[in-house]
Ligand code: ATP
């Protein structure tokens with residue numbers, strides 16, 4: 001079993017889709033290991049998405065991610081990061097497969113309902129960024 005990090009983004013929380021997304025996660029065989037609702041501070045969002053600094057969408061991304069509450073997730077499953085990316089669907093909902101979270105709940109490439117770590121290494125880094133060790137024990 002492995003762990004990955006996810007976020008139910010502010011658009012999905014604001015639209016009242018958080019519960020449906022949590023239900024989909026469980027229905028797809030993930031175990032919820034940690035869940036926390038928070039509102040990201042600007043420096044948290046900037047640090048988290050530092051890899052995108054300088055890109056044309058960076059400022060809008062930080063503004064969106066700090067626009068309202070989101071839900072931080074630690075998910076457990078075999079091959080967790082890849083399985084969670086698969087359930088989320090493509091970054092742009094226009095390209096997302098049927099039944100994926102982004103197909104069902106995202107409105108645009110910017111407001112795309114969910115985040116998922118893109119490697120096992122980044123999952124460990126992102127989990128450590130947002131959760132205390134005792135929350136994942
Ligand atoms: P995430 O990291 O949020 O899980 P991702 O890995 O599918 O998404 P990235 O390339 O890491 O995609 O982009 C991070 C986020 O930046 C995207 O989820 C999206 O919200 C935003 N983003 C990426 N590309 C664009 C774009 N061209 N225009 C607007 N927003 C974008």
Ligand code: MG
Nearest residue numbers: 115116117118
């Ligand atoms: Mg990414």
